[in-house]
Amino acid sequence: MNDEFLPVAEPDLSQVEEDLVLEALRSGWVSSLGSFITRFENEFAHFCQSPFAATVCNGTVALHLALVVKGIGHGDEVIVPSLTFVATAAAVIHAGATPVFVDCVPEMGVLDPDAVKAAISERTKAIIAVHLYGHPADMDPLVEIAIRYNLLLLEDAAEAHGATYKGRKVGRLGSLATFSFYGNKVMTTGEGGMLVTSNEEDDSRVRFLRDHAMDPQRRYWHPEIGFNYRMTNLQAALGVAQLGRFEELTAKRGMILNEYRNQGLEQQFGIAINPQKEWARPTPWLVCAVLPEGTRVGAREQICEYLLSVNIDTRPYFWPIHKMPPYENCRRVDKNGDNKLPNAESLASRGFNLPSSTKMTLRDIHRVSTALVKGLREHI
Missing domain, CATH: 3.40.640.10 (Type I PLP-dependent aspartate aminotransferase-like (Major domain))
Incomplete structure (x- = not known):
């Protein structure tokens, strides 16, 4: 089954x-x-x-x-x-x-x-x-x-x-x-x-x-x-x-996020799990996984396709809006005043969200992590 x-x-x-x-x-x-x-x-x-x-x-x-x-x-x-x-x-x-x-x-x-x-x-x-x-x-x-x-x-x-x-x-x-x-x-x-x-x-x-x-x-x-x-x-x-119930709901999500962080994905593969600045206390909304810089183009999609084949949902990071047809003629600016947005495009191509439901059990998180490791080994 x-x-x-x-x-x-x-x-x-x-x-x-x-x-x-x-x-x-x-x-x-x-x-x-x-x-x-x-x-x-x-x-x-x-x-x-x-x-x-x-x-x-x-x-x-x-x-x-x-x-x-x-x-x-x-x-x-x-x-x-x-x-x-x-x-x-x-x-x-x-x-x-x-x-x-x-x-x-x-x-x-x-x-x-x-x-x-x-x-x-x-x-x-x-x-x-x-x-x-x-x-x-x-x-x-x-x-x-x-x-x-x-x-x-x-x-x-x-x-x-x-x-x-x-x-x-x-x-x-x-x-x-x-x-x-x-x-x-x-x-x-x-x-x-x-x-x-x-x-x-x-x-x-x-x-x-x-x-x-x-x-x-x-x-x-x-x-x-x-x-x-x-x-x-x-x-x-x-x-x-x-x-x-807000404290209860966010506490559950925080525990789920911490359990993902304890799976060793960053140490083994250089994957960042919800990085944060020292001045921030983020809300644990979705678990965010970001592949290392230099990851082969298309690797994320192959990993997510594999996860879906074993009944694990994922979601890609948002597309940079300046790449979409209704907005492609709008001005765009990076910190140097150029019209390329390298950081946005890089993160958008490497990031994806993992199952983050408050109903996730430890077994579910280990199942996702195990499948993700297999996908990473095959595709990056």
């Missing part, structure tokens, strides 16, 4: 989630009004050590709304990392602005501050710092750049709930921060997102625009064109339950 399929990620749902979702269902408040919306917003704001948090229907619209609220639009440039999920750049396009892609630091894959400085032009209005695969971007130099050049600094924390940078929670390091609660994240609402800010005016503006820009004092009067970006009470109930 074949071993069970091991997915890269799956939600961890318990009786707590079932009870709260049923409570929301039985209340009759199943759309975008209900007590769980307010409760989730208040509890998540407290979690981020921030005064304000507003729910939205997913992380992508959270990014879009953040840009709109801050007045980013036609004619503006927004600096984004090329190595990230495509939603970061798509949100810029949806806001009417133009993304400018910059290179990352070699190990972590997060924004290179030197590349950000090299990319600034007269049209630059904002920087989006992505906390990639749960690891915070190096925010202090980015804050300095934003202040020096009078730029908006946004955090895309879709993958980094609870991560800290020099002891400070992500979500309160820029002007606005966005989070995703997609089903594969460390906590989920199925689909869903959140905008976090310390600015009351920005928070009010988010709430206004997410609800069709309806005047809060004059029902069904819409002085502007808004959006239907609201989260449902059912989703918020799920979010409240997951947030209440």
